[in-house]
Amino acid sequence: MSKKVFNVSQVAQAWVHSHEEDTPTTTVYRLADFPFPPSRGRKGFQLDPGGTMIARKPGPTDQSVKSDGTWKLSDDLLELSPQGGSTQSLILDLVEPDRLIVQKASTRASQ
Amino acid sequence: MAKKKVASQESISTPTPPIRRTCGAMQQHFQLLETNPSFRKNQVDLEHACQLRLRTAALARVAPYKITCVVHVVHNPASSTEKISEAQVKSQIAVLNRDFRATNADKSKTPAVFSGLVADPMIEFALATKDPTGQATNGIIYTETTQTSFSDQGNPVKFKASGGAAAWNTKKYLNIWVCTLSGGLLGYAQFPGGPVNTDGVVILNTAFGTNGSATAPFNLGRTTTHEIGHYFNLRHIWGDTPDCSGSDLVTDTPNAEDANFGKPTWPLVSCSNGPNGDMFMNYMDYVDDDAMFMFTPGQVARMHATLDGPRKSLL
Numbered sequence: 421m422s423k424k425v426f427n428v429s430q431v432a433q434a435w436v437h438s439h440e441e442d443t444p445t446t447t448v449y450r451l452a453d454f455p456f457p458p459s460r461g462r463k464g465f466q467l468d469p470g471g472t473m474i475a476r477k478p479g480p481t482d483q484s485v486k487s488d489g490t491w492k493l494s495d496d497l498l499e500l501s502p503q504g505g506s507t508q509s510l511i512l513d514l515v516e517p518d519r520l521i522v523q524k525a526s527t528r529a530s531q
Numbered sequence: 532m533a534k535k536k537v538a539s540q541e542s543i544s545t546p547t548p549p550i551r552r553t554c555g556a557m558q559q560h561f562q563l564l565e566t567n568p569s570f571r572k573n574q575v576d577l578e579h580a581c582q583l584r585l586r587t588a589a590l591a592r593v594a595p596y597k598i599t600c601v602v603h604v605v606h607n608p609a610s611s612t613e614k615i616s617e618a619q620v621k622s623q624i625a626v627l628n629r630d631f632r633a634t635n636a637d638k639s640k641t642p643a644v645f646s647g648l649v650a651d652p653m654i655e656f657a658l659a660t661k662d663p664t665g666q667a668t669n670g671i672i673y674t675e676t677t678q679t680s681f682s683d684q685g686n687p688v689k690f691k692a693s694g695g696a697a698a699w700n701t702k703k704y705l706n707i708w709v710c711t712l713s714g715g716l717l718g719y720a721q722f723p724g725g726p727v728n729t730d731g732v733v734i735l736n737t738a739f740g741t742n743g744s745a746t747a748p749f750n751l752g753r754t755t756t757h758e759i760g761h762y763f764n765l766r767h768i769w770g771d772t773p774d775c776s777g778s779d780l781v782t783d784t785p786n787a788e789d790a791n792f793g794k795p796t797w798p799l800v801s802c803s804n805g806p807n808g809d810m811f812m813n814y815m816d817y818v819d820d821d822a823m824f825m826f827t828p829g830q831v832a833r834m835h836a837t838l839d840g841p842r843k844s845l846l
């Protein structure tokens with residue numbers, strides 16, 4: 421499998437999980453201003469070109485919870501490190517101006 | 532007896548039982564989840580009390596718990612849909628009385644491996660017939676607002692000063708606010724042990740009840756079922772971590788990695804929970820209304836511990 425290469429300028433945006441568009445093998449993110457339908461909660465991350473980020477996720481009673489952190493991109497590996505949390509490694513499949521597609525971890529393990 | 536039955540079913544549905552958390556791990560769990568220090572301490576204390584009650588509560592409940600509700604409909608007169616009808620409110624109460632008595636017809640869709648784990652919470656709901664001053668009421672309070680939507684941060688819908696409606700005595704009434712929530716959020720709740728003036732659940736008006744403005748795929752009233760699950764101290768089926776480390780503090784729900792959405796096809800395996808996979812049809816996952824239809828005995832035990840403990844004043 422040839423490794424895909426993405427650059428910081430493509431990825432440094434505010435991305436929100438568009439779970440309606442997920443497939444069995446991929447997780448789809450859209451820009452924060454996308455007209456999302458109602459949902460029980462959405463996770464997302466706002467990536468600043470300087471390497472800091474704000475991550476959001478549904479909290480334990482569904483109110484959105486925000487955490488600051490840092491992020492790093494090497495080729496197709498996007499690492500998100502929220503403060504006080506463990507680093508999440510995402511393998512990017514595709515980055516378009518309005519869409520970011522990540523390989524699902526379970527798919528990755530079987531490759 | 533009941534306990535024994537659960538255990539044997541669990542060994543069928545979850546070959547690898549989830550690890551029971553120690554109190555230390557539990558405390559860490561809450562530190563991750565709650566930002567308000569006193570609320571966090573309350574949650575930890577309540578969890579210890581809850582675990583103690585679970586160990587000592589032996590007999591199955593024979594009479595249902597009865598909960599009195601007030602529904603605050605907060606609406607902007609410029610909107611033609613926000614002032615939902617009495618019929619729409621009543622359709623929601625009817626859903627609660629099915630889901631919290633396991634009389635919902637769609638429980639028959641539960642996969643066979645989990646069907647023995649469908650439990651009756653024995654909780655019934657009614658709209659208030661008396662307000663806090665003793666005056667007659669139908670339990671539905673309409674409040675006009677100039678706001679076009681309400682944030683899930685800071686609870687603006689629960690205070691007059693921010694365009695919302697003040698709670699009725701939250702020790703006596705389950706307060707349900709129905710409004711337009713910003714960002715397309717369907718609803719949110721508050722665990723027991725939190726601030727008294729914000730206690731209750733908040734539901735998006737288009738996800739409330741089964742008629743009127745209720746809109747598919749959230750038009751079967753399950754958002755309110757889910758949020759009241761939290762209000763009775765239930766946690767998300769995946770344990771609120773984006774990996775396999777989190778727990779919902781219930782032993783008869785399989786460990787699951789993350790929230791599921793839409794209408795999943797069974798089985799859906801994560802966290803080595805095969806062959807039966809995630810119990811995504813549980814009310815405490817994130818699937819569509821028509822894809823969730825059960826609570827487990829473990830969840831019911833937690834709800835009863837809450838109603839016998841921190842929420843006893845409701846009864």
Ligand SMILES: [Zn+2]
Pocket residue numbers: 480481482757761767
């Ligand atoms: Zn929830």
